[in-house]
Amino acid sequence: MNLREGQTATIDRVTGEDATAIRLMEMGFVSGVEVRYVGCAPLGDPLEFEILGFRISLRRRELQRILFREG
Amino acid sequence: MMNEVTVVLLGNPNTGKSALFNALSGLNQKVGHYPGVTVEKKQGRRRFRETSFTLIDLPGTYSLSPHSPDEKITVDVLLHHEPEVRPDAVLCVVDASNLARNLYVVTQVIELGLPVVMALNMTDLARKKGLTIDVSALEKQLGIPVVETQANRKIGVESLLETLCRQPAIPSPCVSFPKAFNQQTALLKAAWESETGGVPSDFLVSRVLLDTTDFLQSSSQFPSGEAFRLKLSDSREQLKSQGHPVPAVEPISRYEWIQKILPKVLTTSAKNPSQRRTRMDRFLMHRVWGSLVFLALMVLVFQAVFQFAAPAMDLIDQFFSTCGDTVTAIMGEGALTSLIVDGVIAGVGSVVIFLPQILILFFFVGWLEDCGYMARAAYLMDRIMGQVGLNGKSFIPLLSSFACAIPGIMAARVIENRRDRLVTMLVAPLMSCSARLPVYVLLTAACIPNKSILWGWLNLQGVTLVAMYVLGIVVAVGVALVLKKTVLHGETPPFVMELPSYKWPNLLLVFRGMARQGWEFVRQAGTLIFAVTILIWAAGYFPRDPELPRKIRAQYPRLSEIRQQIEKLGQNVGSTAGHGTDGLATIKDLKGEEQKLESEMDAAISGSYLRSSVLGRMGQIIEPVVRPLGWDWKIGIAVIASFPAREVVVGTMGVIYNLSGDEDEESRTLREHLQGATWDDEPERPVFTVPVALSIMVFFALCAQCVSTLAVMKRETLTWRWPVFTFVYMTTLAYIGAWLTYRSGIWFMDG
Numbered sequence: 143m144n145l146r147e148g149q150t151a152t153i154d155r156v157t158g159e160d161a162t163a164i165r166l167m168e169m170g171f172v173s174g175v176e177v178r179y180v181g182c183a184p185l186g187d188p189l190e191f192e193i194l195g196f197r198i199s200l201r202r203r204e205l206q207r208i209l210f211r212e213g
Numbered sequence: 214m215m216n217e218v219t220v221v222l223l224g225n226p227n228t229g230k231s232a233l234f235n236a237l238s239g240l241n242q243k244v245g246h247y248p249g250v251t252v253e254k255k256q257g258r259r260r261f262r263e264t265s266f267t268l269i270d271l272p273g274t275y276s277l278s279p280h281s282p283d284e285k286i287t288v289d290v291l292l293h294h295e296p297e298v299r300p301d302a303v304l305c306v307v308d309a310s311n312l313a314r315n316l317y318v319v320t321q322v323i324e325l326g327l328p329v330v331m332a333l334n335m336t337d338l339a340r341k342k343g344l345t346i347d348v349s350a351l352e353k354q355l356g357i358p359v360v361e362t363q364a365n366r367k368i369g370v371e372s373l374l375e376t377l378c379r380q381p382a383i384p385s386p387c388v389s390f391p392k393a394f395n396q397q398t399a400l401l402k403a404a405w406e407s408e409t410g411g412v413p414s415d416f417l418v419s420r421v422l423l424d425t426t427d428f429l430q431s432s433s434q435f436p437s438g439e440a441f442r443l444k445l446s447d448s449r450e451q452l453k454s455q456g457h458p459v460p461a462v463e464p465i466s467r468y469e470w471i472q473k474i475l476p477k478v479l480t481t482s483a484k485n486p487s488q489r490r491t492r493m494d495r496f497l498m499h500r501v502w503g504s505l506v507f508l509a510l511m512v513l514v515f516q517a518v519f520q521f522a523a524p525a526m527d528l529i530d531q532f533f534s535t536c537g538d539t540v541t542a543i544m545g546e547g548a549l550t551s552l553i554v555d556g557v558i559a560g561v562g563s564v565v566i567f568l569p570q571i572l573i574l575f576f577f578v579g580w581l582e583d584c585g586y587m588a589r590a591a592y593l594m595d596r597i598m599g600q601v602g603l604n605g606k607s608f609i610p611l612l613s614s615f616a617c618a619i620p621g622i623m624a625a626r627v628i629e630n631r632r633d634r635l636v637t638m639l640v641a642p643l644m645s646c647s648a649r650l651p652v653y654v655l656l657t658a659a660c661i662p663n664k665s666i667l668w669g670w671l672n673l674q675g676v677t678l679v680a681m682y683v684l685g686i687v688v689a690v691g692v693a694l695v696l697k698k699t700v701l702h703g704e705t706p707p708f709v710m711e712l713p714s715y716k717w718p719n720l721l722l723v724f725r726g727m728a729r730q731g732w733e734f735v736r737q738a739g740t741l742i743f744a745v746t747i748l749i750w751a752a753g754y755f756p757r758d759p760e761l762p763r764k765i766r767a768q769y770p771r772l773s774e775i776r777q778q779i780e781k782l783g784q785n786v787g788s789t790a791g792h793g794t795d796g797l798a799t800i801k802d803l804k805g806e807e808q809k810l811e812s813e814m815d816a817a818i819s820g821s822y823l824r825s826s827v828l829g830r831m832g833q834i835i836e837p838v839v840r841p842l843g844w845d846w847k848i849g850i851a852v853i854a855s856f857p858a859r860e861v862v863v864g865t866m867g868v869i870y871n872l873s874g875d876e877d878e879e880s881r882t883l884r885e886h887l888q889g890a891t892w893d894d895e896p897e898r899p900v901f902t903v904p905v906a907l908s909i910m911v912f913f914a915l916c917a918q919c920v921s922t923l924a925v926m927k928r929e930t931l932t933w934r935w936p937v938f939t940f941v942y943m944t945t946l947a948y949i950g951a952w953l954t955y956r957s958g959i960w961f962m963d964g
Contacts, residue, residue, distance in 0.1 A: 159425040159460060161280045162707040167464035168276040169709060170314050175468065184500045185596035188605075188708055194313040197494075197712035199592045201599075204707050 145179040152176050154209040163207060170194040171208055216264040219299060220377060221290060223322060224306035225315050226273030227585070227713040229334045231255075231722055233306055233364035234270040237374070244729055252286045254298075261374040269298055275314070277321040278424060278460070281629050291325055292417060302328040302377060309339035309346055309361075310714070312479055316355075316471050317464075320388045323357065324416045328381045331359045332373055338714070343482035351478045356384040365719050388470040390419075393455045394462055397448040398422060404444040408436045422448060423460045493715060497589060507593050510586075511612060514577045518570050518616035525569035533562030548757070556750040563858055564739040567619050567921060570647075572731050574613045574620040578627075579726040581609075583718035587627070588710055595708060601690050602697035604628070604708055607637040611689075614644035615682075618922045622929055623730060630706035636696050638929060639939050642922050643689040645682045645914055648860040652913045653681050655863055659884040660906035677907075681914045688915060688946065734925070745920045749857050752827040761825075762818050769814050775807045828854055842912070842948070843905040843955040845892055852912065859918035904958025908951040916947035 145151055153175050156166045170193045171177070180190040180197065188201045222237075224230045235242075238257025245254045255270040271290060272283035279285040289295045291303070303322050307315040322329055331351075339346065352359045358376045362369030402418045405411075421435060422445065449459045497503050537554040544550045581587045587609075595605030606628045614621030621641045628634040645653075657674045664673050766772075782800050823829050832850030839849040847866075855862035866887070890900040917923065923936040930936075 155461070159458075160704075161426050162709070164278060164426070164460050164464075165275075165280065165707060165709050167461060168278070168317060169711070170317075170468060172461075172464050172468045174472075180494075181498060183498075183593055183596060184504050187596045187599075188592060190498065190592070190712060194311075196311050196314060196714075199588075199595075199708060199710045199712055201595070201708045203705075204709060 147179060147181050150176050150178045151210040154211045157207050157209065162204060166200075166204065166207060169198060216378075217267070218264055218377070219267045219269065219301050220304050221269045221271050221298070221300040221302075222304050222306055223271045223287065223291075223318070224273060225275055225308065225311075225318065225711075227711065228273070228306045228308040228311075228315065229364045230273060230306040231270060232719055233332060233334060233362060233370075234268060235722065235725070236364050236367045236370050237266075238268050244733075252283050259374070262378060264374075264378050266374070266377070269300070274318065276318055278420070278463075280426065282631070283629070288420075291322070291327070300327060302330065302381070304373070304377070305329060305331045305357075306334050306364075307331055309333045309336045310342050310344060312339075312344075312346065313468075313471055313475060317467055319355065320386075320467050320470065323355065323384045324386045324388075324419075326383055326414055326416065328383055329357045330373070330376050330381060331355065331357055332362045332364075332369070333359055334362045334364050336361045337363050338716070345480045345482070347478050347480075354474045354478060355387055357381065388467050390466050391455075391457045391462065393452060393457055394419075394422075394466075397452055401441075401444055401448050404441050405436050408438045408441050421445070423463050425449075425460050497586075498592075503593065507590060510581075510590075511609075514574070514609070515612060515615065517577060518574045518613055518620070522569035522573050522616070526566055529562065529566050529569070533558055533565070548754070551754055552747075552750070555754070556747045559750070560743045560747055561739075564735060564743060564921070567617060567734070568731055570617045571620045571623070571734055572727050574616070574624065575727040575730045576723060578609065578624055579723035580718050582627070583716075583723055585713040585715045588712050591710065592712065601693045602705075603636060603693060604630070604633055604706070607633060610637050611641060611644060614641040614646060617646050617648070618642040618644065618919065619734070619925050620730075622922065622925050623734070625929070632697070632701045632703050633706060635930070635935065636693050636701055638926055639696060639935065639942075640689040640693050642917050642919065642939060642943060643685045643692065643915065645685045646919075648858070648919070649681070649913050651860065651863050653678055653910055655866075655884065655887075656901075656906040656910050659887045660901050660903055662903075677910075681910055684911065684914050684950075688950075692942070692946075733928075745857050749828070749854065752831075753823060753829075753854065755827060756825070757822060758825065761821060765814060765818050765821065768817075769810060772807065772810045772814065775803050775810070779803050779807065823850070841955070842908050842951045843902070843959075844909070845900050847890075848900070848905075848909060852909075852918075856918050857920045859913060859916075862913070902958075902962075904955050904962065907958055908955035911954045912947045912951040914947075915943060915950050917943035 153171055153173060155173055156163050156171050175193060178192040180192055182189045183199075188199045189205060190197060190199050192198075222230055222234050234255065234257060238259050241259065242255060242257040245256065252272055257268040257270070259266045259268060269290070271287045274284045274287050276284070277288055277291070279288045286295065290298050290300060293299055303325070305319045305322055307319060319329075319331060333346065333348065333351075336346070348359050348361060358379075358381050360369055360373045360376055362373060364370075398415060398419050401422055402413060402415065405413050405418060452459055452462065497506055537558045540554050540558065541550055544553070578587070581590065590609065591605030593605070594608040598605050598607050607625070610621045610625040610628075612621075613624055618641045621644070622638045625634050625637045625641070628637060657677050661674050661677050665671065666673050666676065779800055782796050782803070785796055824832075829850055831853055832846045835849050835853070836846040839846070839852070844852075851862050851866045887901045888899070892898045892900060917940045923940060926936040926939060927933055
């Protein structure tokens with residue numbers, strides 16, 4: 143991920159079929175939804191995002207499951 | 214004629230669902246548990262006009278696809294699989310300021326085939342954020358009645374009840390799934406019917422089709438035949454090849470619908486609504502300031518549990534010892550008195566003494582949780598706790614375990630993942646709790662030289678004390694890592710966590726939660742602690758030789774001499790007025806000596822009673838076992854007696870070393886007695902050398918000497934397996950640790 147603080151990106155899809163993938167999608171990480179990168183915790187992980195008007199925290203390894211659209 | 218209606222409350226976490234539940238049911242609540250799980254079952258009652266409502270507050274959930282025990286219970290209740298709860302209607306609680314994600318679970322609930330009413334809660338917050346919601350448009354889109362509420366101010370409760378009384382119709386699904394998905398659901402339903410003969414609902418079939426983690430199939434109500442399994446995997450294959458892969462098809466379809474209707478029901482005003490929150494957040498989540506605030510808060514919580522509780526605990530202690538003294542004064546000495554005083558009263562006291570710490574911790578936990586900071590604390594600590602294989606939510610339970618492991622283990626409930634929660638509970642007792650401090654203080658003061666090291670920078674006694682705390686932490690880290698690699702091995706759970714908006718905490722909710730935790734502890738753990746205390750009392754009391762006090766009294770001939778002298782002098786003072794002052798001074802001296810001798814004799818009596826009791830004999834039997842640790846049999850008994858509760862060890866040592874039973878760690882005499890104690894077989898050799906003291910301290914640091922902790926662990930895990938495991942692993946570690954300490958201490962001293 144090469145988002146800077148305050149930048150937004152559009153989700154393409156979430157990979158996998160496990161509980162993590164399902165939870166991510168239920169929280170709104172589905173195709174076409176915009177997320178904004180808010181910042182990270184003092185030690186660089188986890189990260190904070192804004193999606194559908196609320197804040198959510200993800201670890202970097204969970205972020206790897208999310209594919210973003212180009213551009 | 215009263216109507217009986219059961220309504221379940223369902224909704225995302227942080228929607229004010231509990232506040233609404235409180236507003237609806239008032240004081241008419243009871244909390245229980247669902248059979249076989251630790252999930253709380255909150256039930257309330259409310260009469261409204263001709264209807265008597267039973268209200269059930271379900272655990273907060275983001276979706277009806279179950280991943281955790283909490284969510285499983287929610288789904289089971291809704292599908293009428295939970296025998297004790299049969300809902301007639303569902304009340305969906307929705308955060309109006311966070312509509313899109315909240316609607317997700319609402320669209321699922323609508324498909325259940327039950328009447329649904331939606332409470333659009335926190336409308337004030339939404340307005341502040343600049344959001345306007347068109348309620349009648351929302352009703353039309355969803356096909357269910359929607360009522361605006363502000364649960365924290367009890368606004369909208371009446372109209373909510375009125376709407377529920379009107380018995381709304383069963384809604385029809387609002388989200389349409391791809392045709393291919395509906396086809397596969399129909400095929401799978403046919404396979405289900407041919408296997409079981411029953412007719413499942415479309416919703417149930419689609420849930421099984423979507424449940425790729427097989428959480429649902431593992432419960433018994435679902436077909437398990439080979440034909441059905443084949444059809445299931447075939448359906449999933451087909452959907453994948455048609456471009457609607459399971460499980461993604463569900464969230465995609467639902468959010469597509471939500472995104473489509475949202476502009477029709479929601480308008481956002483132009484001004485930037487979340488300014489205030491962002492500024493506060495920026496501060497609280499800042500690398501430096503955020504960490505400092507966090508640190509300060511944690512110090513406050515720790516101090517509160519550790520120190521603010523102390524006066525209350527002293528009062529409780531005093532109260533129970535006064536009770537004991539009063540009973541002894543009224544009933545006189547004897548087995549029954551001892552049972553009541555040392556067994557019952559001391560037993561009840563040993564339970565109640567933990568209440569101040571539990572109440573204070575849960576006040577803070579409730580407060581931090583309700584205002585939205587708890588999630589942020591977990592966020593800040595996640596990286597550090599992740600190194601140990603835990604997650605950020607383990608931090609507060611472990612921190613509070615330094616004061617007392619009991620509230621710590623109870624606080625571990627906030628961790629959803631079962632394995633992380635278990636690991637947290639299993640290592641929590643390794644944190645040096647406040648009950649270990651007296652042991653550390655006593656032994657450090659008695660045996661560790663009070664001298665400066667490192668050119669006066671540090672004091673050796675202080676270093677020893679800190680080392681004991683560090684030892685607990687280091688061992689806990691090691692144990693956690695090993696557990697995560699072995700018995701509790703599994704995939705790292707995701708840390709997908711909502712960071713809720715800050716709000717003023719609802720004090721009523723905070724106090725209620727606090728009272729509930731306290732009461733549950735007293736009721737459930739209390740009974741067991743009580744029973745064990747009585748058992749240990751009996752082992753320390755019986756068998757009892759009635760001749761013993763007379764024999765010991767015979768060893769104190771001086772005492773009767775003094776008494777005679779006092780009597781004589783008293784008569785003299787009465788008759789000859791001239792020598793009054795001199796005589797009085799002598800009487801005073803003699804009385805002092807009498808008192809000293811008396812307490813010495815009493816201690817000798819209780820000491821030899823203890824030595825001849827079952828407990829004392831056990832101490833002598835186990836001497837070969839504790840010898841390698843450098844201990845004599847007296848230390849052995851003290852340690853055995855402190856297995857139910859380690860705080861008794863100082864008192865027990867006092868009794869064993871022939872002192873009165875009321876020694877505390879500051880007492881000079883006990884310290885001196887320890888320093889003067891020698892081996893029975895080698896009167897020249899002192900018992901309490903530096904290696905022995907360290908070995909005892911290490912043993913106490915690592916050992917699970919607390920029945921209350923184990924009882925609470927049993928209650929929280931619903932099985933004896935984990936408390937037994939904890940007891941075994943900690944005792945083993947304690948023994949090995951103490952042995953290593955003693956051996957290396959000896960080696961170091963000799964070398």
